[in-house]
Amino acid sequence: MSNSVHVYDARTDHATVTAESPLAYSFQRSGMPAPGDASGEESRAVIGERAFLGHLILRGGAIVLDEALREVLGIGLPGRPNSLTVDADGQRSVQWLSPDEWLLIVPGDETFGLETRLRAHLGGAHVAIVDVSAGQTLIELSGEAAHEVLMKSTVYDVDPHTFTVGKGVTTLFAKTSVILRRPDASRWELIVRRSFADYVYRWLLDAGEEYGIGVARESRHEPQ
Amino acid sequence: MFHIYCPYCEELREEEEFHPKGQAHIARPEEPDTCSDEEWGDYLFFRDNPRGIHHEMWLHAVGCRKFFNITRNTVSYEILETYKMGEQPTITAEHLAREEKNAREEKTNNAQVAEGGQQTVGASDAAVASVKGAQA
Numbered sequence A: 001m002s003n004s005v006h007v008y009d010a011r012t013d014h015a016t017v018t019a020e021s022p023l024a025y026s027f028q029r030s031g032m033p034a035p036g037d038a039s040g041e042e043s044r045a046v047i048g049e050r051a052f053l054g055h056l057i058l059r060g061g062a063i064v065l066d067e068a069l070r071e072v073l074g075i076g077l078p079g080r081p082n083s084l085t086v087d088a089d090g091q092r093s094v095q096w097l098s099p100d101e102w103l104l105i106v107p108g109d110e111t112f113g114l115e116t117r118l119r120a121h122l123g124g125a126h127v128a129i130v131d132v133s134a135g136q137t138l139i140e141l142s143g144e145a146a147h148e149v150l151m152k153s154t155v156y157d158v159d160p161h162t163f164t165v166g167k168g169v170t171t172l173f174a175k176t177s178v179i180l181r182r183p184d185a186s187r188w189e190l191i192v193r194r195s196f197a198d199y200v201y202r203w204l205l206d207a208g209e210e211y212g213i214g215v216a217r218e219s220r221h222e223p224q
Numbered sequence B: 001m002f003h004i005y006c007p008y009c010e011e012l013r014e015e016e017e018f019h020p021k022g023q024a025h026i027a028r029p030e031e032p033d034t035c036s037d038e039e040w041g042d043y044l045f046f047r048d049n050p051r052g053i054h055h056e057m058w059l060h061a062v063g064c065r066k067f068f069n070i071t072r073n074t075v076s077y078e079i080l081e082t083y084k085m086g087e088q089p090t091i092t093a094e095h096l097a098r099e100e101k102n103a104r105e106e107k108t109n110n111a112q113v114a115e116g117g118q119q120t121v122g123a124s125d126a127a128v129a130s131v132k133g134a135q136a
């Protein structure tokens, strides 16, 4: 029953509390080498955090969720396993996680409104929507050696010819779990648990050292 | 290291992503209140430990996080098939025993033909070998 679910806006934009991204501490403690800084040469791998996005887990039947999502957001659920759908301007995405589970990522300030509208549309349907925005963060990885950094870190086949654009998997990454996906040809996205974000960040700095890895600052979107 | 086919992800994944979860197809007694202690004890504690074909539940732990079934040979570790929860195996110990018996019978038949100096189409390797042996 959707009317018995307590839904609230978990964002602190309107409050006087300062939000810190899951990697804020890591940037301070482990540093943020600027791209192209190390030896005057271009970085062959660049990472950056896209913090404060809205992450919603949708669970339920594919047909009812697909219909609601098309109505509310204008994009459909990816039906095939391990696939990812991105909207026209690349800001919103839905990824297949399991036969009855999808990950929806939208700009942070849209999260609460979207969840409310989805619930209204779904009515009493047997579904679950969970806002996991605070529990995980998204790290972008780009550059010509991006897949080489990944090859050092995961057993999954990340050859760009087999791991094509629009694919996304949950797999092992440096002994922890990660959601790895390829929204377009130029970049990879890693979605990591908040408590593992520092570990993954430091792993990436270490693994990317030989490619002169840099950390892009502009991809951090602070809440206003 | 194995590559295990997850029937939900529909692709081969690294063994590290999976966890074995014990014997599959264990039916819970329909009436726990009225079943005997022995039935309940068997259900809770007693598991098969066969030499050969075994059906097991596995979990795609770092992946889709779904349970599924594997038919596995406990001697060779060969994974013969994987299938979704609620489905039945196509390869069983009885099925293999039947195939083996058929193969044995076929071999006997072929051998009889071979003794007559003719080699039939589709003769098994063993039959071919026995023909060669006779010629040598």
Ligand SMILES: [Zn+2]
Pocket (backbone or CB within 6 Å): B006, B007, B008, B009, B010, B060, B063, B064, B065, B066
């Ligand atoms: Zn799976």
